[in-house]
Amino acid sequence: MARKFTLEDIGKLLEKYGVLELEDVKIEGDIELEVEGGVGVSSELLATLQAALQSSQMISQFAVQAAHGLFGILAIAKLAGYPVESVLQSLGVPAAPAAAPAEMAPPAPVAPAIPEELVAAKFEVGKQEWVGQIEEVIIGATAADGGTRENVVKIGGDKTLPFYGFEYQNPNPPRIAIDCFDMPIPLAKAVREHYADVMEDPGEWAKKNVKKFGADMVTIHLISTDPLIKDTPPKEAAKVVEEVLQAVKVPIIIGGSGNPDKDPAVLEAAAEVAEGERCLLASANLNMDYERIAKAAIDHGHVVLSWTQLDINDQKTLNRHLFKLGVKREDLVMDPTTAALGYGLDYAFTNIERMKIAALKGDEELAFPISCGVTNAWGAREAWMKESPIKEDSDWGPREYRGPIYEIVTGLTLALAGGNLFMMMHPGAAAVVKEVTQTLGGFKEVEKEIEFENWLTWTEK
Amino acid sequence: MKAKSPMELYELLPKTNCGECGEKTCMAFASLLIERGKKLEECKPLLEEEKYREKYEKLKELLAPEVREVVIGVGEHAKKIGGEDVLHRHELTFFNSTGLFYDVWDTMSDDALKERVDRIQSWQKFYVGEFLKLDGVAVRNASGDPKRFAECVRKVSEITDLPLVLCSFDATALEEALKIVADKRPLLYAATKDNWKRVLELVLEYKVPVTVSAPNDLDGLKSLAVTFSQAGIEDIVLDPGTYPTGKGLETTLANFVRLRRAAIAEGQKDIAYPLLCVPMTAWLVYDNEIDAAYWETVLATIFTIKYADIMILHSIEPYALIPQITLVANIYTDPRRPVAVTPGLRALGSPTEESPVFVTTNFALTYYTVESDITSNNIDSYLLVIDTEGICVEAAVAGGQLTAAKIKEALEESGVEEKVKHKTLVLPGLAARISGETEEATGWKVMVGPTDSGRIPDWMEKNWPPK
Numbered sequence: 023m024a025r026k027f028t029l030e031d032i033g034k035l036l037e038k039y040g041v042l043e044l045e046d047v048k049i050e051g052d053i054e055l056e057v058e059g060g061v062g063v064s065s066e067l068l069a070t071l072q073a074a075l076q077s078s079q080m081i082s083q084f085a086v087q088a089a090h091g092l093f094g095i096l097a098i099a100k101l102a103g104y105p106v107e108s109v110l111q112s113l114g115v116p117a118a119p120a121a122a123p124a125e126m127a128p129p130a131p132v133a134p135a136i137p138e139e140l141v142a143a144k145f146e147v148g149k150q151e152w153v154g155q156i157e158e159v160i161i162g163a164t165a166a167d168g169g170t171r172e173n174v175v176k177i178g179g180d181k182t183l184p185f186y187g188f189e190y191q192n193p194n195p196p197r198i199a200i201d202c203f204d205m206p207i208p209l210a211k212a213v214r215e216h217y218a219d220v221m222e223d224p225g226e227w228a229k230k231n232v233k234k235f236g237a238d239m240v241t242i243h244l245i246s247t248d249p250l251i252k253d254t255p256p257k258e259a260a261k262v263v264e265e266v267l268q269a270v271k272v273p274i275i276i277g278g279s280g281n282p283d284k285d286p287a288v289l290e291a292a293a294e295v296a297e298g299e300r301c302l303l304a305s306a307n308l309n310m311d312y313e314r315i316a317k318a319a320i321d322h323g324h325v326v327l328s329w330t331q332l333d334i335n336d337q338k339t340l341n342r343h344l345f346k347l348g349v350k351r352e353d354l355v356m357d358p359t360t361a362a363l364g365y366g367l368d369y370a371f372t373n374i375e376r377m378k379i380a381a382l383k384g385d386e387e388l389a390f391p392i393s394c395g396v397t398n399a400w401g402a403r404e405a406w407m408k409e410s411p412i413k414e415d416s417d418w419g420p421r422e423y424r425g426p427i428y429e430i431v432t433g434l435t436l437a438l439a440g441g442n443l444f445m446m447m448h449p450g451a452a453a454v455v456k457e458v459t460q461t462l463g464g465f466k467e468v469e470k471e472i473e474f475e476n477w478l479t480w481t482e483k
Numbered sequence: 484m485k486a487k488s489p490m491e492l493y494e495l496l497p498k499t500n501c502g503e504c505g506e507k508t509c510m511a512f513a514s515l516l517i518e519r520g521k522k523l524e525e526c527k528p529l530l531e532e533e534k535y536r537e538k539y540e541k542l543k544e545l546l547a548p549e550v551r552e553v554v555i556g557v558g559e560h561a562k563k564i565g566g567e568d569v570l571h572r573h574e575l576t577f578f579n580s581t582g583l584f585y586d587v588w589d590t591m592s593d594d595a596l597k598e599r600v601d602r603i604q605s606w607q608k609f610y611v612g613e614f615l616k617l618d619g620v621a622v623r624n625a626s627g628d629p630k631r632f633a634e635c636v637r638k639v640s641e642i643t644d645l646p647l648v649l650c651s652f653d654a655t656a657l658e659e660a661l662k663i664v665a666d667k668r669p670l671l672y673a674a675t676k677d678n679w680k681r682v683l684e685l686v687l688e689y690k691v692p693v694t695v696s697a698p699n700d701l702d703g704l705k706s707l708a709v710t711f712s713q714a715g716i717e718d719i720v721l722d723p724g725t726y727p728t729g730k731g732l733e734t735t736l737a738n739f740v741r742l743r744r745a746a747i748a749e750g751q752k753d754i755a756y757p758l759l760c761v762p763m764t765a766w767l768v769y770d771n772e773i774d775a776a777y778w779e780t781v782l783a784t785i786f787t788i789k790y791a792d793i794m795i796l797h798s799i800e801p802y803a804l805i806p807q808i809t810l811v812a813n814i815y816t817d818p819r820r821p822v823a824v825t826p827g828l829r830a831l832g833s834p835t836e837e838s839p840v841f842v843t844t845n846f847a848l849t850y851y852t853v854e855s856d857i858t859s860n861n862i863d864s865y866l867l868v869i870d871t872e873g874i875c876v877e878a879a880v881a882g883g884q885l886t887a888a889k890i891k892e893a894l895e896e897s898g899v900e901e902k903v904k905h906k907t908l909v910l911p912g913l914a915a916r917i918s919g920e921t922e923e924a925t926g927w928k929v930m931v932g933p934t935d936s937g938r939i940p941d942w943m944e945k946n947w948p949p950k
Contacts, residue, residue, distance in 0.1 A: 136683050140676065141710045145701035145754065147745040188737035250916060280881060309882055331878055359878070363806060364610065365848055366875065368813040369822070371788075372573045379571065401877075403937050404805055411937030412609040412859045419801030427777060431784050431806045435813075438788045458781050461732050472731070472767045474698040474724045477795075478650050478672075479625045480766060481590060 149189045152382040156180040156442075157351050158193065159391050161239065161302050161325055162273025168298040168323065172271035175238055177355070177442040178391030183378065184440050185462035196437050196459040198452050199275050199445045200237035201397055202227035204254070204262045205246040210406035212425040213448050224262050225269035232270045235449035236456070241275040241304070242266045247288045248279035256291035263292045267299060275302040275327075275445070282310035286318075293318035302393075305329035305357055308340050316347040327393060329357040332366075332373050334380070338387040355443065356388075360395045362402040363432045370394075371439045378440030391442035396455070399432035400425060400447060426451040434458060484568055485750075486545040489513040495538040495545075496526065503527045516546060518575065518819075519568070549747045550792075551756050552579065553692050553718045555619065555670045556646025562618045564720070564792040565757030570747050573818055580815040581786075582618040582793035583808060584648050586763060588625040589635035596635065600642045602799055608808060609859075611851045615808045617645075621672070621795045622660075624651035633659035640664045648672050648694075648795065654681035665689040670793075672696070672759070673722055676703055679710065686716055694759055698724025699734060701742065709753050720793065721754065725761040727768050727782060736789060743790040757792035766797055776803045783807045787814055823873030824850045828897035832863035836904045839864045839947055841932065841939075842890060843911060844871040844879055853936040860940045865902065869893050876913040887920035894925055907949055911936070 158179035163169025179193040186192075206221040216235075220227040224242060231237040244259040246252040263276055276292045278285035289303050303319050305327035306312035319326045326349050330336040337358055344354060358377060361370040374392055381389040399405060405428040410418045418424065429451035433444050437459050446452040460466045486492055492513040499509065504525040506512040515521040523542055529535045552566030563579045585603045587596055600620060607614040622639055624632040632651055639647065640663065647669040649660045657671055658681075673696035674682035686693045695711060697703035704723055711719055723738040739758055746755035762782035769775035776798035783794060787810050796807070826845045831854065843853045845868050857864055869889055871879040879885035890908070900906070906927045910918050912934030922929040930949065933942045 135687065135714050136680055137710065137714070140679065140706045141713060143702060143705040143709050143753070145705045145741075145745070147741045147749060147751070150744070150748075185733070185736055186740065187733060188741065282881070331874065331882055361875075364809040364813065366846075367810070368572075368816050368818070371814070372571075372818055375571060376573050403935050404809070407935065407937055410609075411856050411940070414607065414614070414859070415609055416606045417801060418805065423773060423800070423802035424805065427780055427802055427806050430777070430781065431810055434781060434784045435788060435810065438785065454777065454781065458785075461729060462736060462785070464733055466729060470728055470768050472726065472764065474726060474761075474764060475652065476767055477761055477764045478623050478652065479627065480763075481588065481625055482766075483770065 150182070150186075152182060154382045154384040154386070154389055156378075156381055156389050156391060157354070159325060159352055159355055161275075161300055161355075163298055163300040163323070167300070169300060170267070170271075171273050171299065173273075174300070175273050180378070180382070180391075180440070180442070182382065184438055185459075187464040191464060194442070195463045195465045196441060196455075197238040197443050198236075198456050199239035199241045199443065200231035200235055200449070200452055201241045201243060201445060201447050202231060202266070203243045203245050204259065205252065207245065209447075210400050210425050212406070212422045213400065216449050225265040228266045228274075229269045231449075232272055235452060237272065237452065239273050239275055239302075239443075240266060240270055241277055241445050243277040243279070244288055244292065245277075245279045247284055248281045249284060250281075251279065253284075256287045259288050260291040260295040264295050267296060273300065273302075275304055277304040282307070286311050286314035289315055290318045293322040293324050296324065297322045300324060302327050302355060304393075306340065306344060307331075308336060312340065312343065313347055316344050316349050319353065320348050325353045325355060327355050327357050328390075330359065332359045332361070332369050334358075334373065334377060334388070337377065338385075341387050341390070351390075354390050355393050356390050357393045357395065360398045360432065360436060362399045362405070363428050363435070364404060365402050367432060367435060371435055374436055374439040374441060392440055393443040393445065394433065394436045394441040396429055396433040396436070396444050396451075397447040399429040402428050404428060426454075430454045437462075484517075484519075484546050484548060486517055489517050492516050492542060492545065495542050497528050497532075497535060499528065501528060516542075519578065548578070549750065549755055550743070551717065551719070553670075553720060553757050555582065555648070555668060555692055555793075556644075557666070557668050558644060560619075560645050561668070562646045562793075567743075567790075567792070568747065570744065572814065576817040576819060577815050579792065581791055581811050582646075583783075583811065584619040584621040584646075584793060584795050585617060585799055586621045586623055586650075586795060586797050587635070587639060588623040589628070589632045590625045591635070593638065596638060597642055599799070600639055604643045604645050606799070606804060608805055609855060610809060610812055611848060612855070615812055617804070617808070619646040619648065621648040621650055624653060624656045627653070629653060629656035629659045632656040633663055636660040637663045640667060646670070648793075650795070652678060654678045654685060657682065658685055661685060661689045661691065665691060668692070670694060670720060672795075674707060674711070676707065679707055683711060683714055683716070686711070687714065692718035692720060694720040694722050696722035696724070698722075699726065699731075699738065700724075701738060704742075705754050708756060712753060719756045720759050721756045722759040722761070725764050725782065725786070727762075727764045727778065732782075732785075736785060739786060739790045758790055760786040760791035760794045762786065762794055763797035772798075776800055779803065780807055784810055787811050820847075821873070822847055823870075824868065826868045826870035826893065828899055829854070829866045829868060831857050831866055832861060834863045834865050834902070836902065837948060838903065839909050839943070840867055840899055840903060840907065841865070841909045841911075842867045842869060842914070843936075844869055844874065844876050844885060846871060846873050846875045846879075849875045853939075856936040856939055862939065862943060865899055867893055867897055867899065867908075876911045880914050880916055885914060885917070887917055887924035890917075890921050891924045894927070905949065 156178040158176055160174050160176050162171040162174040164171050175197050176194050177197055181190040202224055204224050220230050228240040231240050246254040247259045278288045302325045306315035307329045328340050330340055358373050361367050377388045405425040426448045429448050433455040493510050496509040504512050529539045548566040548568050550565045550567040553564050555562045562582045564582050566579045569575045587599055603617050607616050622636050649669045650672040651657050668691055671693040673694040675696050695707035704721055708719055726732055726735045745751040762779045765779040766775045769778055779798055780803050823845045824847050871884040874884045908927045909930045909932045912932055915931045918929045918931050
């Protein structure tokens, strides 16, 4: 490959290296030089070297102070930050300037652009410093604190973005709560098979979540209280909460039906029977009488879940209202809404990431642990539908493998955005999210050693 | 990019407000340049007139993305990677979606190879108004035999025009393959501390993009990148290694984040290149096919979000491909894109006065899903799009953005009453809660449709026309 190098280029090059003027040089007409071989190691520099070699009368007239000819140019080049030594090596020239350098230069053809050695380099990058820290919130209370839980669960306390342990170690790994309901509900086949035997009995269901599936916590959804479902009275619903508290010894989360008119009464009754257990009450939101939820939490010693719909300003507003009502900072968790993979996950991801960054930058109204309703992933049709309704789609394959992975990807994505607590449904999905978040958070040492390079020659067994 | 304000750019533009770029003023063009809504090359005078040459060069420098953009492949399937300017998508947007390349290997039989490449290149999934497709094929030199590798690459290139990654640590194998497909601009994988000289020679000769690889050795990676860059190579991709589990995975994430932060937050040009990730290392750890594909998808998830610009993956099972490609689409969606579509009445297909009237929200995702489910199944109908402030059905019912009053208002404005004679509305299944109120408010008969619009064809069969 040949490249033309014109006088104008030489001029530009000299300008770049800070040579303002060539004294006593007269060049008439346009000079063209052909450079053979690989144009590399700063093609400009090489070409100039070649010009120097071929036109020593010109070089000798360069008004440079460092030395004569070739080394003069190199000195300038070095000042400009070029790897002169490696170029010299490739030319077979010792790095130290010697006498009569021009004569030492090898004859044409020019050496290849490839240096003898790799350029030594050190990688460094600064740490991101934050001024804020997320509140650490404790869910559950042991006997010492007036409850009956065997252990508590701590979430939050983040000092940096999730899994950036190379900067600061966040104190608590993300935690997983597995859902159960106060009545049998329609579930995707892949989920149903794990719960079919316990659906009639919330206590047994909760127990299975902990004993068999390793849940850190259990969420009991009092869904039957919805006036459009069974309209179960609050007092009756509260009995189910007692049942679950009896059945498991981990901290619990109490969810209403999502009906804004009914939930305050349901959660009040539930809070009362769970007095002192530091449950997470799910949830207070702007479309309901959230004052009653706040009061129930304060009166009976619980934590409030502050739920908004993908809107940072709403979240700040609701948090502010809750504090005004007397909720303490260490008694609040946020649910900024989880949307499923493919169905708004991008909004949920960015909403949570922005909140976490704002909090770490010092926004105290957002400095709370974040809970994610990952079970929502099952709303994605790809998670449960037998085949694609779109005729032109490639085959969707067996659905029993699609559902859990939708839940995993949704949960993990939000963990990377800054989620601290994950309410999940499929036991396999919960296990994978736990495994990967513990690994990334530096809470897991076990590892199967691999040689990275082996992937290239790996073949299926 | 280096540019900090539109003013800085405006000063270097022609300032003639000629309008050739499609904008009324040079200032408006400058504002779009800074948010990467327009390309500098759309200013024709700047490109064509000699007197602007210097300013054009300066502008190019000011607008260059922090991470170098590298193109793999040629023609309509060419895949751009890198070119990123921000660490978090809400700060602007991510630009070139993570390239998803699926592997083939040179020990496959001809039939198996053909079948696999065909599956990769024909695979598609409809999503928000378009079909998502896989980006390319990574050919692995599993045999260790250069001739066999080159032969495999030749076969692949005869089957598909998708961009290729040529994977071998043996420079001879890479060279044999390049002799066949160099003009298709494949990405070489990889130059290492052992073979870099010969790979550098190849890259200089064949002018193709190259991956430099130094597993879990960022000093070594930078050393390779600087060496190649000083040799005049610009299209470099960095492979810091992908370790699938344990501390190795934790460190891998740290490496990706630190490299990207150095490039974007600190402007370290000498390592500001696209990053390559190999989620298929999951297959080195898990023997069971489903476990391996799941964990591979876990790795793909982590590194789609944290800065991989190109990935090499193995499983082509739908349960792995669908979430992988959907997540890439989600993360690389421009967050500045409006969440909502225009509300109002849409005619889908050729509706008659007997056709159903479906109700949905103006949340873009919901709208496109419902619209494609109806049109893909050739159901002639009207779709009444309610202004729910860009919120989906379930949330809008809970949050009060989808109410009987709103439906009534939209119904009256739409004029659909004159277009059909049945006075029947079909509400989304997730809005069943407000069906009674809607019937009262509108005076129309309200039917409750399926909770997922994918089931509209079934629903139609059983429920339409209404008895």
